[in-house]
Amino acid sequence: MQIREITEQDNQAIEQIIRRSLESFELNIPGTAYFDPQLGSLAEFYKQQINSKYWVVVTDQAEVVGGVGVGRFGQNPDICELQKLYLSPAVQGQGLSKELMRVALDYAAKHYKFCYLETFKKLQAANSLYLKFGFRQLEQGLEESEHNACDAWYMKEL
Structure with a gap:
């Protein structure tokens, strides 16, 4: 497995991973990444975007099996957002989400002071991962959020 920056050739594969994951949790609803207009052209x-990147996990057979992004959140130059951390079911439980988190947070720490993220309480494995990486849960989401369906929010000082 290799983690590298996304290319245009990866767009369709990561879009399908994100959509299928959200569908599996019945989160293919407005106010989620499922309806992000840029979902089919992440590369x-x-x-x-300034100080933003998206990485994909690729197998030895060149198959995209997951990804994660970091992007500036709103108009505050000190806050980034951890975005679109998804893995194919076939590779879940192998520690790849931790590797993606390390890559994303290392990058974020070079450009931002805080990292914000939005998710859902029902995604228990994801919530557990964020806490292990030192994120603290917030009572509500930050203003300027585009994902108003989310019900769990986290912030980490970098």
Whole structure:
């Protein structure tokens, strides 16, 4: 397995992983990443954003099996957002989400003071991972959020 920056050739694969994951939890609803207009063109989207990147996990057979992104949150230059951390079911439980988190947070620490994220309480494995990485749960989401369906929010000082 290799973690590398996303390319245009990866767009369709990571879009399918994200959509299938959200569908599996019945989270293919408005106010989630499922309806993000840039979901089918993440490589191009992240290239256009300042201090933003998206990484994919690729197997030895060149199959994209997951990814994670970091992007500036709103208008505050000190806060980034951990975005779109998803893995294919076939590779879950192998520690890849931890590897993706390390890559994303190492990058974020070079450009931001805080990292914010939004998720759902029902995604228990994800919530547990965020706590292990030192995120603290917030009572409510930050203003400027585009994912108003989320019901769990976290912040970490970098």
